[in-house]
Every structure is written in C-alpha cells, then in structure tokens.
Amino acid sequence: MKQIAILGEGAWGMAVATLLAQNGHSVKIWCYHAEVVEQINTGHRNEKFLPGISLDPSIKATGDMKEALCDAHWVFEAIPVKFLRSVLQEAKPCFDPDQVWVVLSKGIEQDTLLFPTQMIDSVLGASVKKTIFAGPSFAQDVAKKQITAVTVAAPDCDQAKELQQLLANDYFRPYITTDMxxxxxxxxxxxxxxxxxxxxxxxxxxxxxxxxxxxxxxxxxxxxxxxxxxxxxxxxxxxxxxxxxxxxxxxxxxxxxxxxxxxxxxxxxxxxxxxxxxxxxxxxxxxxxxxxxxxxxxxxxxxxxxxxxxxxxxxxxxxxxxxxxxxxxxxxxxxx
Structure with a gap:
C-alpha cells in the first residue's frame, strides 16, 4: 500500500483518488472548500465537482496542506494551471524531496509560459522527482470504472514503470514514455x-x-x-x-x-x-x-x-x- 496525497478537489482529482483507492492505496485529498472536505469525509461524495458518484470510503479529505502531504510518497496535483503556482507556494513548506510529484494539470501558465512540470521546478526546485499522466479520460467515466487508457511520462523508464504499476488495473491501462x-x-x-x-x-x-x-x-x-x-x-x-x-x-x-x-x-x-x-x-x-x-x-x-x-x-x-x-x-x- 502506497501513501498518496492528491491536491485538488475537482472532478479529475476526485476520479484519480477513486482509482488509486480502488487499487488498494491510502489516499488523502487536499480540498480548498471546507464544505467539500465535510461532504467527502461524512457522506463519501463530492456533489460540487463530481455529482452522483459514490466515493471509496477509505478516501480522506483535509483542508490542511501539511496534513495532506505528511507521510505521502506520491503527490498527485490536479490544480487548474491558473491557480497551480499559488498552491505550490502553499505546499512548499511541507515538501519532502523524497516525494514523487505526478502532474495532472493541463495547460501553460500565462506570462511565464511554463508547463506544469516547469512550474514545479520554479517553485520547489529542479531536483523534484516529476511524472505526468494524460490522455482521453473524462473524470466521470474513470470514476464509473469505464475502460480508459492514458500516457504516463517520466524522465526515466523506471520511474514511469513505477507510476504505471500504481495506476493499472482491469479498466485503467497506462502506456509509458519519457517525452515529458x-x-x-x-x-x-x-x-x-x-x-x-x-x-x-x-x-x-x-x-x-x-x-x-x-x-x-x-x-x-x-x-x-x-x-x-x-x-x-x-x-x-x-x-x-x-x-x-x-x-x-x-x-x-x-x-x-x-x-x-x-x-x-x-x-x-x-x-x-x-x-x-x-x-x-x-x-x-x-x-x-x-x-x-x-x-x-x-x-x-x-x-x-x-x-x-x-x-x-x-x-x-x-x-x-x-x-x-x-x-x-x-x-x-x-x-x-
């Protein structure tokens, strides 16, 4: 069992949290809104961002960044690029250099013109272990266990294969590349x-x-x-x-x-x-x-x-x- 933190209360973060929890991992999700934290922890739902979906009861939510990142080996960030830098700044005091960060954000920061992995470098330092996964994957379908395939990218094959094994199951199939x-x-x-x-x-x-x-x-x-x-x-x-x-x-x-x-x-x-x-x-x-x-x-x-x-x-x-x-x-x- 891996200790996993997810940053982001939106549909995609919740879907990935559900996938990882169903794969047997311990998942804690950081949420911005207190009412979302309450709904996840007491009702195992997130009607604000992923309506109609029952969440795995093992998923725990918190509004405390330190609590979310403490003891986590894998950190999945699912923050809109527009807000990613401010969330990374909040996470910086809790950052552990042994963690592996997984980018779920899709976009390019305005003005700096940085991609998400480059934004992580600029805030947390270039030595951060970073991976990505992306592909045709609507959150609702992943949460409902519909067949899905994505691309997993990391600077080296071993790191990519480790993330691939973390995500793979009978309805979710990741393929690997080193092309970040x-x-x-x-x-x-x-x-x-x-x-x-x-x-x-x-x-x-x-x-x-x-x-x-x-x-x-x-x-x-x-x-x-x-x-x-x-x-x-x-x-x-x-x-x-x-x-x-x-x-x-x-x-x-x-x-x-x-x-x-x-x-x-x-x-x-x-x-x-x-x-x-x-x-x-x-x-x-x-x-x-x-x-x-x-x-x-x-x-x-x-x-x-x-x-x-x-x-x-x-x-x-x-x-x-x-x-x-x-x-x-x-x-x-x-x-x-």
Whole structure:
C-alpha cells in the first residue's frame, strides 16, 4: 500500500483518488472548500465537482496542506494551471524531496509560459522527482470504472514503470514514455483546438470544416511539440490525438460546449456567468498566443481561435483567413 496525497478537489482529482483507492492505496485529498472536505469525509461524495458518484470510503479529505502531504510518497496535483503556482507556494513548506510529484494539470501558465512540470521546478526546485499522466479520460467515466487508457511520462523508464504499476488495473491501462514535453504540449493544445471545433459547430459549419480544423489543429500540436523538443509520435498517441478526439467530440467536454456557445455568437463573459466554469482552453489559448510571439512560430488555427475569443474577429473571418493561407504541402518536406 502506497501513501498518496492528491491536491485538488475537482472532478479529475476526485476520479484519480477513486482509482488509486480502488487499487488498494491510502489516499488523502487536499480540498480548498471546507464544505467539500465535510461532504467527502461524512457522506463519501463530492456533489460540487463530481455529482452522483459514490466515493471509496477509505478516501480522506483535509483542508490542511501539511496534513495532506505528511507521510505521502506520491503527490498527485490536479490544480487548474491558473491557480497551480499559488498552491505550490502553499505546499512548499511541507515538501519532502523524497516525494514523487505526478502532474495532472493541463495547460501553460500565462506570462511565464511554463508547463506544469516547469512550474514545479520554479517553485520547489529542479531536483523534484516529476511524472505526468494524460490522455482521453473524462473524470466521470474513470470514476464509473469505464475502460480508459492514458500516457504516463517520466524522465526515466523506471520511474514511469513505477507510476504505471500504481495506476493499472482491469479498466485503467497506462502506456509509458519519457517525452515529458510532448505529453504536456498535447494535453494543453487539445483544449485550444477543441474550442475551435466547437466554434465551427456553433457557427453552423458542417463536419467537413470541423474535420479540417481538427486535423490541421493536430498538425499545429505537432509543430509546437517538436519546436520545444518533444516528439511527434507522442502527439500522435493517447496524450495528444487520443485526448483531442475525446475532448473535441465527447459529450462531457466543457471546452467543446464553450466553443459552440462562442461560435453561436454568445459573448465569453455571458458564457462564463451562465455556465459557472472557465475551461482550461480559455487560459491556454492566451498562453499559446504569447508563446507564438516568443518562439516566432506561426500556428494559424490557434491564432485564429484566440482572435475570435479576444478580438472582434468572427468565426467566418477566421475560416476565410485559414482558406487564404499560402498553399503548401500537407507535411514538411525533407530537403535532399
């Protein structure tokens, strides 16, 4: 039995807590809201973030960071990137260098343009043992023990295999890689591309146009990953293509829902007020736009999605701009 801490009371943190508890591990989850702590400990439920799901009775919740991290060998962080730095600062006094941190967050921090593992380095130090897992995995389905496969990434194979063994069971199958950057780029950009797919749908464009955007969006994911040192085959795997397919076509996708609303002409402020949530793609597209400027890399679809959300550009104008991009090869041609 492993001692495991989970930071984050949201649906994904709760789903992973349930998975690990069912695998026989001791799980303690840090929650921001006192009422969520109370509901988990007394009713074994989290109706605020994972409604309708009965949690494993062995899962314990706390609002005390020190209590959550004390004696934990594995620390799974499931914090939205926008709030990750502040949570890491709170965790820093309780940090143990022997712990292994597992990144569940998906996105890129604005202004610093750091990925989650890099944020951990900047707050806790580069010597922290870090792993990641990502892939097509809606929280509700994992909590309901539906068949799921993900990618597990670590700097070395032994560490990746250890996390793989921790997670694997008869309904949850992890595959391993050492490509930390490729996994994080795919996990972040699939939310941005999904916003675009939703926009096209909401604006009334047919499946042909949506397939065009999804496929060329995948190409942009590969472009950015390889530019930053990741591998294209990682993006073509579960953490990239797999998660993109699920997020852009799945009925539980918040990014898709918000994209559809934007495409129909609903203002972002009104959408956020009506839904009560900000999908990670909204934050990430702003970081990607900054990253394009910094790295001098052109990602027309990502740029267009940003402009529809944050300028007066319409979906029709975005598509017209894409259709007037210079004609080119589908894939990069190697020089002889």
């Amino acid at each position: 950057i490729g996994v994080q780029v795919g996990a972040a950009l699939k939310n941005v591309i999904t916003l675009g797919v939703g926009m096209f749908d909401g604006a009334g464009y047919t499946d042909n146009a949506q397939a065009f955007l999804l496929t060329r969006g995948l190409h942009e994911m590969v472009q950015l990953a390889t530019h930053l040192g990741g591998k294209q085959e990682t993006v073509y795997g579960l953490s990239g293509l797999g998660d993109l397919v699920l997020t852009s076509k799945g009925s539980l996708s918040r990014n898709l829902d918000v994209g559809k609303r934007l495409g129909s002409g609903q203002p972002l402020e009104e959408i956020l007020k009506e839904t009560g949530y900000i999908p990670e793609g909204i934050n990430t597209v702003q970081s990607v736009y900054q990253l394009m400027e910094k790295e001098k890399i052109d990602l027309p679809i990502s740029r267009g999605i940003y402009e529809v959300i944050f300028t007066d550009t319409t979906v029709e104008q975005m598509l017209k701009s894409l259709m007037h991009e210079p004609l080119s090869w589908e894939c990069e041609q190697k020089k002889a």
